[in-house]
Amino acid sequence: MAALMNNVWLGTETGILKGVNVCKKIATNYCDLKKLDKEKEVTAMCWATEEEQQVLTGLRNGTVQTFDLEKGEFTDQQDCSGAEGVFRGLATHGDAVITCVESGLLKVWRGSDKESTEIKVGPNVRRMRQNPAKRNLVATGGNENDLKVWDLQDPEKPIFRAKNVRNDFLELRVPVCVNDMHFIPDSSKIVTCTGFHHVRLYDPSTPRRRPVLSVEFDEYPLMAMGITQGGNSVIVGNTHGAMAHIDLRKGQVLRAFKGFAGSIRSIECHPSLPLVASCGLDRFLRIHHIPSGTLDNKIYLKSRLNCLMFSSASFDTVDPEEILKAKERPAGPVDEEAENIWRQMEEVTEGSTKVKRMVSEVSTRSTTKRKAPAET
Amino acid sequence: MAAHMVGSTMHDQPAEPPSSDIPQANISRFKNKQKRAEMYRKMKAQLKKQKLKDKSRKKMERKALGDKAPPKKAPKTIENMRVYDETMVDPQDEEVAHDEEHDEMASYFNRETQPKVLITASDVTRFKCKLFCRQLQTCIPNSEVFARRRSALKKVIPQAIERGFTDLIVINGEKKLPDAMLICHLPDGPTAHFKLTNVKLRKEIKKCGETTDHLPELILNNFNTRLGHSVGRLIASLFPHDPDFVGRRAVTFHNQRDYIFFRHHRYIFRNAKKVGLQELGPRFTLKLRSLQKGTFDTKFGEYEWVHKRHEMETSRRKFFL
Numbered sequence: 001m002a003a004l005m006n007n008v009w010l011g012t013e014t015g016i017l018k019g020v021n022v023c024k025k026i027a028t029n030y031c032d033l034k035k036l037d038k039e040k041e042v043t044a045m046c047w048a049t050e051e052e053q054q055v056l057t058g059l060r061n062g063t064v065q066t067f068d069l070e071k072g073e074f075t076d077q078q079d080c081s082g083a084e085g086v087f088r089g090l091a092t093h094g095d096a097v098i099t100c101v102e103s104g105l106l107k108v109w110r111g112s113d114k115e116s117t118e119i120k121v122g123p124n125v126r127r128m129r130q131n132p133a134k135r136n137l138v139a140t141g142g143n144e145n146d147l148k149v150w151d152l153q154d155p156e157k158p159i160f161r162a163k164n165v166r167n168d169f170l171e172l173r174v175p176v177c178v179n180d181m182h183f184i185p186d187s188s189k190i191v192t193c194t195g196f197h198h199v200r201l202y203d204p205s206t207p208r209r210r211p212v213l214s215v216e217f218d219e220y221p222l223m224a225m226g227i228t229q230g231g232n233s234v235i236v237g238n239t240h241g242a243m244a245h246i247d248l249r250k251g252q253v254l255r256a257f258k259g260f261a262g263s264i265r266s267i268e269c270h271p272s273l274p275l276v277a278s279c280g281l282d283r284f285l286r287i288h289h290i291p292s293g294t295l296d297n298k299i300y301l302k303s304r305l306n307c308l309m310f311s312s313a314s315f316d317t318v319d320p321e322e323i324l325k326a327k328e329r330p331a332g333p334v335d336e337e338a339e340n341i342w343r344q345m346e347e348v349t350e351g352s353t354k355v356k357r358m359v360s361e362v363s364t365r366s367t368t369k370r371k372a373p374a375e376t
Numbered sequence: 377m378a379a380h381m382v383g384s385t386m387h388d389q390p391a392e393p394p395s396s397d398i399p400q401a402n403i404s405r406f407k408n409k410q411k412r413a414e415m416y417r418k419m420k421a422q423l424k425k426q427k428l429k430d431k432s433r434k435k436m437e438r439k440a441l442g443d444k445a446p447p448k449k450a451p452k453t454i455e456n457m458r459v460y461d462e463t464m465v466d467p468q469d470e471e472v473a474h475d476e477e478h479d480e481m482a483s484y485f486n487r488e489t490q491p492k493v494l495i496t497a498s499d500v501t502r503f504k505c506k507l508f509c510r511q512l513q514t515c516i517p518n519s520e521v522f523a524r525r526r527s528a529l530k531k532v533i534p535q536a537i538e539r540g541f542t543d544l545i546v547i548n549g550e551k552k553l554p555d556a557m558l559i560c561h562l563p564d565g566p567t568a569h570f571k572l573t574n575v576k577l578r579k580e581i582k583k584c585g586e587t588t589d590h591l592p593e594l595i596l597n598n599f600n601t602r603l604g605h606s607v608g609r610l611i612a613s614l615f616p617h618d619p620d621f622v623g624r625r626a627v628t629f630h631n632q633r634d635y636i637f638f639r640h641h642r643y644i645f646r647n648a649k650k651v652g653l654q655e656l657g658p659r660f661t662l663k664l665r666s667l668q669k670g671t672f673d674t675k676f677g678e679y680e681w682v683h684k685r686h687e688m689e690t691s692r693r694k695f696f697l
Binding site: 014016029033036037038195220221223239240241258259261262263281282283300302303304 | 462463469470471472474475478602669675676677678679680681682684687688
């Protein structure tokens with residue numbers, strides 16, 4: 001059950017699957033250390049279903065393992081090694097598993113009848129991502145392998161193939177290196193980050209195949225990217241440990257986040273809260289608050305971290321069990337004056353989230369106190 | 377003239393501590409600058425005297441008490457008041473031990489490979505850099521010095537791997553002095569970049585001895601954090617296992633406040649209590665600037681740790697190694 005409480009799941013270079021309960025600051029290893037070796041490095045990770053009951057981890061040696069959260073152990077193991085190279089992306093579509101390896105073989109593994117679709121997406125793939133809204137769409141990209149969007153139902157041809165930007169002022173070809181990409185929710189646009197420190201926005205709904213927006217950040221390769229809630233901005237991280245919030249409407253750097261020592265390998269934004277988690281070679285999991293840019297949590301996890309994802313577990317610092325206990329606890333002697341103040345207080349309905357949260361706390365407190373005299 | 381007058385008046389007054397009845401004059405309220413300075417100087421001298429008195433009194437007390445004297449307090453240094461570092465390695469930690477068993481230097485520590493070191497310098501090699509390379513070569517067994525001849529480092533690395541080298545050391549220098557050192561473990565990293573200061577060649581060291589061919593003993597001090605462990609392992613993999621204890625040669629990398637001091641000595645046991653040391657040179661200080669995963673690649677390489685001065689140097693008591 002403890003596994004269900006973890007807010008963040010991480011895959012490490014040593015092969016350990018880690019679950020972190022951010023509220024309690026507890027990190028748990030879900031692996032037997034003695035069985036691990038270099039070949040079991042976790043290179044890709046995803047949820048098996050949208051209910052977030054199982055975690056799929058892609059290992060360096062080409063196997064995909066299933067970790068069950070309820071049982072707290074690995075339940076299944078499947079050999080998905082189709083071609084050379086490590087997993088660059090892992091996704092699920094119904095009960096099928098989609099894998100993409102570095103050498104460019106994208107494969108859909110359908111569990112029961114062993115039927116599989118194969119797509120050759122080109123060499124040196126750096127990342128494959130699925131469109132979370134339309135799960136049959138995947139995007140791929142890599143070194144000298146520009147962005148392509150594939151429809152799994154029609155694997156013959158990509159439905160979108162990006163075109164390289166125009167030659168530079170010396171009439172030289174600009175090199176291509178797509179390191180990460182994201183589908184922007186509620187639109188057809190795709191945003192990529194490159195090894196030549198650009199963030200590029202593509203719009204497949206228009207006939208234009210070149211990027212509609214290109215933003216430069218710092219001078220080192222951008223390794224990872226996370227998309228914020230509304231899809232109006234992205235957060236990118238580079239090999240020197242610089243992470244920045246970039247607006248996609250104006251193409252501006254909104255904020256640079258601080259506190260990194262090494263290369264960032266993975267960034268993800270929380271689906272509902274304004275939080276961003278990042279991990280990388282410096283062995284720390286960091287959680288920043290996006291609007292203020294403050295470092296909320298920094299947890300040392302002892303191994304180099306490759307990939308991470310948020311779970312839907314709540315970020316409340318209070319345990320649900322503890323709340324129940326608090327309700328059961330008998331109340332002490334009632335202070336009449338304080339009680340009167342509580343009664344006279346007006347209820348605030350509108351305002352910022354912070355005010356709302358305070359009000360809810362106050363109201364819960366007042367209800368417990370009001371209940372107390374009835375019990376006595 | 378005025379100064380002279382003021383001086384004379386000061387001499388007339390007896391320099392005794394003010395009695396408790398009269399409130400002490402506030403020196404900073406004195407309007408005459410010369411007088412103010414004079415009074416301040418006097419106050420300081422008095423305080424100093426008092427301090428010395430207290431010190432000698434305490435010493436006498438300790439002497440009188442003898443064995444019963446309370447133990448002396450340890451002096452506060454910025455090292456023992458170090459800011460807590462959560463990456464400090466616990467020797468019993470299984471996960472870190474597992475990580476180290478499978479890192480890039482593991483083959484050396486499992487005694488599968490013997491170190492073979494290639495030493496080279498920057499493109500335009502200054503005389504002192506050249507000398508330093510040669511002296512470093514005598515410190516590190518099984519090492520060779522090669523003239524760089526303007527070859528690119530990214531082209532040197534595959535050739536060095538092909539010839540069985542396990543480490544590459546590059547001495548960079550501008551303005552005639554060596555100022556940076558790059559240690560690259562082959563074949564797949566990591567690469568550490570150090571700032572190099574206080575280089576003293578053998579000629580500049582007094583009573584410097586002659587080096588012998590014996591394999592040296594290696595002393596690594598205070599590499600305690602996770603980053604320190606990685607750097608320590610990288611340095612350790614430059615020197616072969618099983619030193620010749622007959623040679624009584626010791627190479628020391630001593631980390632103190634993130635500065636790594638390199639010393640090269642020959643020791644002798646004079647009697648049961650006394651040990652003699654003779655420095656063999658050279659002598660230098662390293663400070664880590666970055667640790668990169670993989671072999672040398674500043675453009676596309678991924679950094680495990682980069683020193684960011686303004687962001688990281690928040691406290692004088694914070695250390696990384």
